[in-house]
Amino acid sequence: MAARSDTETLEDLLAREQRLLSAYEAALRRDAIDPALGETLRDHERAHVRALEQTLAGAGRRNPRASVPSAELTAALRDRDTFAQFAMRLEEETRGMYIDAAARMRDADLRRPLGSIMACGAAHVVALKDSLGIFLVN
Amino acid sequence: MAPSLTRREALGGAAAALLLASCGGGDPPPATGPKPGSGAALLGSLLALERASFAAYGACLEVLRGEARQQVHAIRAQERGHASGLERLITDLGGDPPPGRSADEYARTFPRLETPADALRFVQDLEERQVRAYLEALTELPDLELRRAAAGICGDEANHLAAARVLQGLQAAEGPFVTGAL
Numbered sequence: 001m002a003a004r005s006d007t008e009t010l011e012d013l014l015a016r017e018q019r020l021l022s023a024y025e026a027a028l029r030r031d032a033i034d035p036a037l038g039e040t041l042r043d044h045e046r047a048h049v050r051a052l053e054q055t056l057a058g059a060g061r062r063n064p065r066a067s068v069p070s071a072e073l074t075a076a077l078r079d080r081d082t083f084a085q086f087a088m089r090l091e092e093e094t095r096g097m098y099i100d101a102a103a104r105m106r107d108a109d110l111r112r113p114l115g116s117i118m119a120c121g122a123a124h125v126v127a128l129k130d131s132l133g134i135f136l137v138n
Numbered sequence: 139m140a141p142s143l144t145r146r147e148a149l150g151g152a153a154a155a156l157l158l159a160s161c162g163g164g165d166p167p168p169a170t171g172p173k174p175g176s177g178a179a180l181l182g183s184l185l186a187l188e189r190a191s192f193a194a195y196g197a198c199l200e201v202l203r204g205e206a207r208q209q210v211h212a213i214r215a216q217e218r219g220h221a222s223g224l225e226r227l228i229t230d231l232g233g234d235p236p237p238g239r240s241a242d243e244y245a246r247t248f249p250r251l252e253t254p255a256d257a258l259r260f261v262q263d264l265e266e267r268q269v270r271a272y273l274e275a276l277t278e279l280p281d282l283e284l285r286r287a288a289a290g291i292c293g294d295e296a297n298h299l300a301a302a303r304v305l306q307g308l309q310a311a312e313g314p315f316v317t318g319a320l
Contacts, residue, residue: 040309047314095293102276103285111276115289116315119269119296123311126300130310136301137212138294 006110007059009101013114014052015067016094021045023073023087032076032083037131041087041124048117055110084128091128095121171232177279178233181224184288185235187271188221191264193244198257206254206305210261213298220291227287258306265299270317 004012024042027033033041076086098118105111126136172178195214202210225235251257272292279285300310
């Protein structure tokens with residue numbers, strides 16, 4: 001299989017960030033997350049989406065379409081603990097994508113900022129663990 | 139009035155001094171095995187940071203209690219694992235990991251840690267420096283697998299940094315881009 005281009009990898013990450021953003025927006029609407037925590041995480045995801053969109057626009061690419069909410073998200077919105085567990089899984093999966101992407105980027109100038117977003121995702125997991133009262137260190 | 143140094147600034151300066159000392163000219167140069175540009179020298183610098191942090195967290199544990207102590211103990215164990223992983227990578231590149239310093243040598247560079255708050259601020263400062271070092275390494279390491287290893291450890295250090303912040307009552311992440319931006 002041919003290796004994915006930097007642009008394709010950034011599109012994958014943008015789709016993932018949009019999914020996280022949608023999840024936090026939905027959780028805030030449904031009171032499935034503490035409002036202060038949810039707003040912070042949502043705002044960070046917005047900043048990640050905006051940064052990736054700007055980078056892709058610079059490469060002359062359009063943004064990938066947003067997807068419909070998954071049945072898994074709908075189920076996770078029933079209470080705060082269930083949503084926190086769901087969001088932690090999503091953040092951990094996303095962190096794995098960023099680790100691979102930051103290492104693979106052919107454009108070395110993009111590796112550090114992608115690592116920086118990955119580090120923010122790691123912090124999100126800690127914040128969600130704290131909301132659940134579980135051990136913070138991986 | 140003479141400018142004063144806040145305790146936070148003093149601890150941050152101490153973290154910088156510790157890390158500079160850990161990478162200082164007193165360390166023997168890397169062995170002659172690896173090719174120039176292999177990344178072995180950079181990995182040696184990261185290893186020095188990990189060892190210095192491991193030693194520093196030992197001092198932090200002496201003043202921490204309860205949950206904070208448990209969390210920092212877990213962080214310290216992970217730093218030892220990172221150091222072992224970096225030693226293996228250097229060896230795989232044909233190098234000899236630098237020998238590191240004695241516990242006493244590290245201890246001489248530590249700030250005075252009088253309270254749990256002092257210790258947690260010191261942990262935070264050290265973790266911020268480690269995250270920065272691994273992000274920098276991502277741009278410089280020449281090999282995909284080395285970069286993947288660095289990115290994975292960077293994720294762990296970001297976890298530690300966030301934990302240190304939460305234990306001080308701060309938000310887990312200071313902003314959407316930890317020590318950098320697109």
